[in-house]
Structures are given as structure tokens and as C-alpha cells.
Amino acid sequence: MKNLNRRDFFKSAALGVSLTVLGTSKAKGSDKMLSDDRLGILVDTDVCVGCRHCEWACRVAHNLPTPDLDNYSDNSVFKEYRRPDAGSLTVVNKFENEKNPLLPIHVKVQCMHCERPACVSACIVGALTKGDDGSVVWDDDKCIGCRYCMVACPFQIPTYDYDRSIDPHIRKCDLCTDRRKNDELPACVNICPNEALLFGKRDAVLAVAKTRVKRKSDVYVNHIYGEHEVGGTSWMYIARKSFDKLNMPHLAANPAPGISESIQHGIFAYFVPPVTLYALLGTIMWITKRRSGDDDELISDEEEKGKGGKL
Ligand code: SF4
Ligand code: SF4
Ligand code: SF4
Numbered sequence: 001m002k003n004l005n006r007r008d009f010f011k012s013a014a015l016g017v018s019l020t021v022l023g024t025s026k027a028k029g030s031d032k033m034l035s036d037d038r039l040g041i042l043v044d045t046d047v048c049v050g051c052r053h054c055e056w057a058c059r060v061a062h063n064l065p066t067p068d069l070d071n072y073s074d075n076s077v078f079k080e081y082r083r084p085d086a087g088s089l090t091v092v093n094k095f096e097n098e099k100n101p102l103l104p105i106h107v108k109v110q111c112m113h114c115e116r117p118a119c120v121s122a123c124i125v126g127a128l129t130k131g132d133d134g135s136v137v138w139d140d141d142k143c144i145g146c147r148y149c150m151v152a153c154p155f156q157i158p159t160y161d162y163d164r165s166i167d168p169h170i171r172k173c174d175l176c177t178d179r180r181k182n183d184e185l186p187a188c189v190n191i192c193p194n195e196a197l198l199f200g201k202r203d204a205v206l207a208v209a210k211t212r213v214k215r216k217s218d219v220y221v222n223h224i225y226g227e228h229e230v231g232g233t234s235w236m237y238i239a240r241k242s243f244d245k246l247n248m249p250h251l252a253a254n255p256a257p258g259i260s261e262s263i264q265h266g267i268f269a270y271f272v273p274p275v276t277l278y279a280l281l282g283t284i285m286w287i288t289k290r291r292s293g294d295d296d297e298l299i300s301d302e303e304e305k306g307k308g309g310k311l
Contacts, residue, residue: 034115034134035132035133035134036201036203037132037133037201038115038132038133038134038201038202038234039133039134039135039175039199039200039201039202039234040134040199040200040201040202040203040204040205040206040234040235040236041175041186041189041197041198041199041205041234041235041236042197042198042205042206042208042209042236042237042238043107043108043196043197043235043236043237043238044196044197044198044212044238045105045106045107045196045237045238045239045240045246046105046216046219046220046238046239046240047194047195047196048092048105048106048107048108048192048194048196049106049193049194049196050075050078050092050094050104050106051072051073051193051194052072052077052092053069053072053191053192053193054090054092054108054187054188054191054192054197055072055088055090055091055092055188056069056072056191057187057188057190057191058088058089058090058110058173058187058188059087059088059089060187061176061178061179061187062089062174064087064088064089065087075094078093078094081093081247082109083109083156084109084110084111084157084159084172084173085159085171086159086160086161086171089110089111089171089172089173089174090108090109090110090173090188091108091109091110092106092107092108092109093106093107093109093247094106095107095241095245095246095247097240097241098241099240105239105240105241105246107237107239107246107247107248108188108196108197110157110172110173110188110235111136111155111157111158111172111173111174111235112155112157112226112229112233112234112235113134113135113136113173113175113233113234113235114130114136114154114230114231114232114233114234114255115134115230115231115232115233115234115255116230116231116232116255117130117136118152118153118154118230118255119136119149119152119153119157119158120136120149121152122148122149122151122152123148123149124144124146124148125142125143125144125146126139126142127139127140127142127143127144127170128149128170133175133180134175134202134234135174135175135177135234136175137174137175137177138170138172138174140169140170143169143170145160145167145168147160149170154230154249154251155249157172157173158170158171158172159171159172175234176188185199186199202234205236206224206227206236209224209227209236209238210224212238213238219240220238220239220240221239221240221241221242221243223238223242223243224236224237224238225237225238225239225243225248228253229249229251229252229253230251230252230253230254230255231253231254231255
């Protein structure tokens with residue numbers, strides 16, 4: 001319901017807003033070279049058993065209040081589609097497997113750590129940054145609580161810790177920065193009992209994903225979600241069902257940051273009021289989704305030819 005309202009707001013607002021600001025400034029930053037060593041995680045939804053241990057481990061790793069692990073066997077949570085929030089940086093949802101109803105499909109959701117993150121581009125004070133390791137992290141000290149990142153994110157990921165009403169902070173997956181500093185695996189990867197999550201350098205992870213899809217072409221759809229979407233993401237998925245049926249947003253291969261950066265720079269040039277900015281950022285989402293139809297053909301062609309990833 002929350003998402004629907006937001007989307008409706010954007011659509012209405014976008015109609016009433018001039019796009020002249022879009023041309024006020026040349027986009028910067030989205031052409032930044034990405035490190036060859038950046039990280040990636042593959043979610044093999046065909047291996048995930050929906051135990052939700054990853055949810056538990058993520059909460060523990062981030063000092064969030066969490067029930068005992070035993071409580072995670074309660075499957076009633078799957079009745080409703082859930083999204084990450086300030087208390088759960090990742091959640092697992094269940095989907096029907098028409099071919100084998102006894103083996104439902106489970107899909108873990110969290111920040112995708114986009115290669116060209118719209119949230120970083122939209123942040124007017126540089127509180128969000130993309131690191132050489134591929135992670136998109138934030139600085140609580142810099143964040144002014146404008147929430148433009150929430151509006152810009154094509155996956156609707158950043159949430160706010162509203163319990164801290166005076167000083168709310170962004171909450172989202174941080175790719176377990178602190179654990180990795182201690183040479184530990186991300187908590188969700190570490191705990192996964194079925195090895196449904198594969199962590200490593202993005203190129204290597206992508207290569208594994210391609211191999212699995214090719215070897216089991218009768219099982220997986222020929223699509224690695226996150227390889228191309230919005231310019232690529234650190235988290236990638238393979239599945240036996242098309243991703244639009246798994247509630248993964250249908251997104252174009254072109255990243256949105258160039259546009260949101262133009263808007264961001266326009267704010268400073270012309271003092272665009274916040275309500276106008278929200279409408280403009282809504283327009284970005286609208287444009288991104290509209291373009292997805294055009295880019296589908298391109299993605300399919302590349303997959304057929306086996307192009308798109310680097311070895
Ligand atoms: S998924 Fe959203 S919050 Fe995460 S990096 Fe991408 S744009 Fe930012
Ligand atoms: S990488 Fe860390 S922060 Fe992200 S979902 Fe996994 S456990 Fe949570
Ligand atoms: S811990 Fe692994 S198997 Fe269990 S729900 Fe998470 S990703 Fe799936």
C-alpha cells in the first residue's frame with residue numbers, strides 16, 4: 001500500500017512538473033571507473049530453502065533487536081510480501097513454483113549495491129558513497145535526512161529508522177562492511193546452510209551464474225538479474241521463473257544516476273524547492289521503467305550471444 005501511494009504520487013507530480021531542470025547541468029560521476037576487484041553476491045533461488053537464517057544473522061550482525069533463531073521457522077510470514085525495513089535489512093519472500101508446488105521459490109531482498117547507484121547521485125551532501133569494493137554505504141554524520149535517496153532508488157530500498165524521530169538514520173544492507181574488515185564473510189552468506197549465496201569478486205560470481213544457467217538451461221530462465229539492470233548490481237540472482245513474477249522490478253539496462261545528478265546540480269543552480277525535486281526524482285523512476293521495454297531486446301540479444309560479463 002505504501003509503495004502504491006508513492007508511485008501514484010510520482011505519476012501525478014511528474015505530469016505537473018517541467019523537465020527543464022534536467023538540462024541544466026552535465027552529469028558527473030556516473031562515468032567513474034569501477035574497480036576490477038569489486039565484490040558481488042549471487043543468490044541462487046533454486047538452492048534457497050527459505051529458512052530465513054540470513055535474516056536472523058543480518059540482524060544480529062547489525063545489533064538489531066531479533067527474536068531467537070527458533071522463531072524463524074514460523075512460515076506464516078510468507079503470507080504477505082515483505083520488504084526490508086529499519087529493523088530487517090534483508091527479508092526472504094516465498095513464491096509459487098507452478099512446476100513443483102512442493103518446492104516453492106524463495107527470494108532474498110536487500111539493497112542491490114548498484115554499479116551506478118541512483119541513491120549516491122541523488123544525495124545532495126555526499127552522505128552515500130560507492131566504494132571500490134562495490135558496496136554502497138552511508139555516513140550518518142553527513143546525512144541531513146532529506147530522503148532523496150529513498151525516492152531515487154529504483155528498488156525502493158533505503159528506509160529510515162523512524163524510532164529515532166529527532167535524528168532518523170538511513171538503514172539498508174551495507175554489505176557487512178564491519179565484518180569484512182575483520183576478514184569475515186557477510187553474515188547472511190556465512191550462515192546460509194544451503195550455500196544459496198555465493199560471495200566473491202563480481203566478475204567471478206557472474207561467471208559462476210552464467211555457468212549454472214547454461215548447464216541447467218532446463219531449470220533456470222536465461223536471465224541473470226542484476227547483470228545488466230540499471231547498469232548492473234553487486235547482488236545478482238538466478239531463478240527458474242521470470243523475475244517479474246518474483247516481484248523483482250522490471251528495469252532498463254541504462255543507469256538513472258546521470259539524470260538524477262543533473263537534477264541534483266539543478267537544485268544548487270536554481271534553488272529548486274524540495275517538493276519539485278521529489279516530483280522530478282519520481283520522473284526518473286517513470287523514465288527508467290518506460291525505457292525497460294526498449295532495453296529488453298538488447299539484454300536478450302546479449303544473453304543469446306553470451307556477451308555482457310567480463311571474465
Ligand atoms: S539498490 Fe537503491 S539503495 Fe541500494 S545501491 Fe541501488 S540505488 Fe542505492
Ligand atoms: S550482506 Fe550483511 S547487511 Fe547485507 S543482507 Fe547480508 S548480512 Fe545483511
Ligand atoms: S539462509 Fe540461505 S537458504 Fe536460508 S533463506 Fe537465507 S538465502 Fe535462503
